[in-house]
Amino acid sequence: MGSPIIIDTDAGxxxxxxxxxxxxxxxxxxxAITIVHGLAHVRDxxxxxxxxxxxxxxxxxxxxxxxxxxxxGSRPFPAEWRFVANNLPGVTLPDxxxxxxxxxxxxxxxxxxxxxERPVRILGLGPLTNLALALREVPDASATVEELxxxxxxxxxxxxxxxxxxxxxxxxxxxxNIYVDPHAAVEVFKSDIQMLLVPLDATMHVPITRSFxxxxxxxxxxxxxxxxxxxxxxxxxYIDAHAYFAWDPLxxxxxxxxxxxQAKKAAIQVTTSGxxxxxTKLIRWDADSPLAxxxxxxxxxxxxxxxxxxxxxxxxxxxxxxxxxxRTKWF
Numbered sequence: 460m461g462s463p464i465i466i467d468t469d470a471g472x473x474x475x476x477x478x479x480x481x482x483x484x485x486x487x488x489x490x491a492i493t494i495v496h497g498l499a500h501v502r503d504x505x506x507x508x509x510x511x512x513x514x515x516x517x518x519x520x521x522x523x524x525x526x527x528x529x530x531x532g533s534r535p536f537p538a539e540w541r542f543v544a545n546n547l548p549g550v551t552l553p554d555x556x557x558x559x560x561x562x563x564x565x566x567x568x569x570x571x572x573x574x575x576e577r578p579v580r581i582l583g584l585g586p587l588t589n590l591a592l593a594l595r596e597v598p599d600a601s602a603t604v605e606e607l608x609x610x611x612x613x614x615x616x617x618x619x620x621x622x623x624x625x626x627x628x629x630x631x632x633x634x635x636n637i638y639v640d641p642h643a644a645v646e647v648f649k650s651d652i653q654m655l656l657v658p659l660d661a662t663m664h665v666p667i668t669r670s671f672x673x674x675x676x677x678x679x680x681x682x683x684x685x686x687x688x689x690x691x692x693x694x695x696x697y698i699d700a701h702a703y704f705a706w707d708p709l710x711x712x713x714x715x716x717x718x719x720x721q722a723k724k725a726a727i728q729v730t731t732s733g734x735x736x737x738x739t740k741l742i743r744w745d746a747d748s749p750l751a752x753x754x755x756x757x758x759x760x761x762x763x764x765x766x767x768x769x770x771x772x773x774x775x776x777x778x779x780x781x782x783x784x785x786r787t788k789w790f
Contacts, residue, residue, distance in 0.1 A: 461580065461605075462488075462578040462579055462580050462605055463488040463489070463490040463577075463579055463580070464481075464487065464488070464489055464490065464579065464580045464581065464582055464714065465489075465490050465491050465492070465493065465568070465571065465579055465580075465581045465582070466478065466481070466489065466491075466492045466493070466581075466582045466584065467492075467493045467494075467495055467525075467564075467568075467581060467582065467583045467584065467585065467587075467589050467590060468492060468493070468494060468495065468504070468508065468584040468585055468707075469494070469495050469496065469497025469498045469499055469504060469544075469584065469585025469586060469636075470494060470497075470498065470499035470503070470504025470505070470507055470508055470544060470585075471497065471498030471499060471540075471544045471584075471585070471707070472498075472543065472544060472547070472690050472693070472694060473584075473705070473706045473707040473708060474498070474584050474585070474707050475507070475511065475547070475550070475686065475687075475690055476687055476690060476691075476705075476707065476708045477582075477584060477707035477708045477710065477711035478492070478508065478511060478711075479511070479515075479683040479684070479686055479687050479769060480687075480708060480711050480712065480765055480768055480769060481582075481711050481714075481715075482511070482512070482515045482517055482683055483515075483681060483683050483684075483768045483769055484715065484768065487715070489517070489520050490520075490571075490579065491520065491521045491522075491523060491567065491571075492508055492512075492520060492521070492522045492523070493522075493523045493524075493525050493564035493567065493568060493589055494508065494522065494523065494524050494525055494564060495525045495526055495564070495585045495586055495587075495588050495589045496525075496526055496527045496528055496529070496585075496586060496588065496639075497536065497585035497586045497636065497639060498536050498540060498541060498544040498585070499541065499544035499545050500527070500541065500545055501524050501525065501526075501527045502524065502559075503544070503545035503546075504544065504545075505522050505524050505559045506555070506559070507544075507545075507547055507552065508522050509522050509555050509559065510552035510553055510554070510555050511552060511683075511686065513552075513553050513555050514552055514553055514682055514683065514686065515682070515683055521560050521562070521567075522559060522560060523559075523560050523562050523563060523564040523567050524559055524560070524563065524564055525563065525564030525565055525568075525588070525589040525592075526564075526565065526588040526589050526592060528588075529586060529588055529639060529640035529642065529643065530588060530591060530592075530640055530642040530643050530646075531640075531642045534638055534639050534640075534736075534737075535639065536635060536639065543693075547690075547693075548693060549689055549690075549692060549693035550686060550689045550690055550693065551685075551686070551689060552686065564589050565589055565592045565593050568589060568590065568592075568593035569593045569596050569597055571603070572593055572594070572597040572600040572603050572604060573597055573603065574603055575602045575603050577603070578603060578604075578605045579603060579604060579605065580604070580605050580606045580607070580608070580714065581604055581606070581607045581608070582607075582608045582710065582711065582714050583607060583608065583609040583610065583611070583647075584610050584636075584707045584710065584711075585636055586636055586637075586639040586640040586643060587609070587611070587636070587637075587640060587643040587644050587646075587647045588640045588643045590607075590643070590647050591640075591642070591643035591644075591646040591647050592643075594646060594647060594650055595646065600650060600652055601650065601651045601652045601653070601749075604652045605653065606652070606653050606654070606655065607647075607650075607652045607653070607654045607655070608654070608655045608657065608710055608713060608714045609636075609647070609654060609655070609656050609657065609710070610636060610657045610658075610662075610706055610707050610709070610710035611634055611636035611637045611644070611656065611657075611658065611739070612634050612636075612637050612644075612656055612658035612659070612727070612739035612752075613632065613633070613634045613658050613659040613660065613738075613739060614658055614660050614725075614727065614739055614740070614741045614752060614754070615660055615741065615754070616658075616659050616660050616663055617631050617632065617659075618630065618631055618632045618633040618634050618638070618659070618737070618738070619634055619635060619659060620633055620634075620635065620638060620737075622702050629734055630734060630735055630736065630737070630738075632730075632735050632737075632738040633730075633735065633736065633737030633738050633739075634658065634659050634737070634739070637729060637737045637738075637739055638736065638737030639737075641729050641730065641731045641736055641737045642731055644729045644739070645729045645731060648727065648729065648750065650749075651749050652749060653749050653751075654749055654750045654751065655713065655717075655720075655722060655750075655751050655752075655753065656727075656739075656750060656751070656752045656753065657706075657709055657710040657713055657720065657753045658739065658752060658753065659704075660752070660753065660754045660755070661709060661720055661721075661753035661754060661755060661756040662704045662705060662706045662709050662756065663704060664755055664756040664757075664758055665704060665705040665708075665709050665756050665758045665761050665762075666701065666703070666704050666705075666758075667691065667694070667698055667703045667704060667705055668698065668701075669695065669698055669699060671691075671762065672688075672691040672692065672694075672695065672698055674766075675687065675688055675691060675766060675769075676688040676691070676692065678766060678769075678770040679770060680769060680770060681769055681770070683769060684769035684770060687769055705761060705765075708761070708765060709756055709761055712761050712764050712765060713753065715764075716760070716764060718757070718760065719756055719757050719760045719761050719764070720753035720755070720756050720757075721753065721754055721755040721756070721757075722751040722752055722753045722754065723744055723751065723752055723754055724744065724745055724746050724747070724748045724750065724751050724752075725741060725742075725743070725744050725745055725748055725750060725751070725752045726741075726742040726743050726744075726745045726748050726750070727739050727740060727741055727742060727750065727752070728740045728742050
């Protein structure tokens with residue numbers, strides 16, 4: 460399934476959904492998981508991801524702890540959300556014994572980006588601090604990183620800061636991952652790595668509904684599928700309020716199957732100060748840009764892939780590798 464991947468995550472509940480999906484793909488090589496500040500605190504997120512890997516029988520995948528704060532300022536997620544990400548109430552994961560890896564995420568990413576003999580793809584599911592810090596010292600990372608898929612931003616739709624946070628209502632344009640560290644986003648988007656941005660423009664087309672959650676829970680689930688069902692059950696208050704979408708899971712599926720998205724090449728600008736800090740502003744559509752932006756999504760295709768994979772079976776039996784792009788496409 461193409462080159463190995465590194466997943467950079469802030470270990471929120473939708474990250475758990477995305478990781479559960481990716482860990483259920485037997486042909487996908489996950490080389491490492493790096494933890495960044497965001498929804499979960501780094502140490503708590505690291506613990507939860509290691510517990511998830513233990514459940515999946517993939518404790519061999521290294522989990523590396525990274526930046527605990529943004530490059531500048533402080534714009535943390537709401538404390539209630541961070542409590543949920545840290546503690547995962549309602550979710551049963553095995554206990555683990557032993558400390559996390561002593562290797563730091565940023566140092567690992569730097570060294571890995573310099574290894575031009577081993578191409579890699581990266582999936583960014585949280586604030587981009589780890590990646591920005593690594594790229595500062597590896598300006599030619601595109602020689603190693605074949606593709607960087609990022610969940611974040613909102614170009615032509617409203618942001619999501621005000622959901623449950625009236626004090627953020629003045630900023631109607633920013634999305635949380637970019638808002639938490641917009642300076643890091645600026646540095647990452649300056650890179651010439653081929654990137655796919657999965658913003659709210661795409662994820663808004665894939666709402667997680669009560670029907671989705673209930674139908675999923677009725678399936679014959681794998682152990683990782685059971686974790687997903689528990690996460691969805693715990694999220695029902697947000698789901699019933701129509702405030703829960705397939706944010707990180709859509710980015711994870713798009714990493715494997717680009718056809719779930721309709722993307723266009725674009726030049727964008729990130730706002731780093733003022734009332735609209737964190738805004739990802741569309742400057743122009745640009746066929747020569749290294750950045751593609753997902754503007755629409757196929758909800759039915761996403762649902763079929765996600766449910767079938769975590770239900771313990773996948774009806775897709777034929778694969779075609781696009782060797783030029785280093786990606787696998789399903790047909």
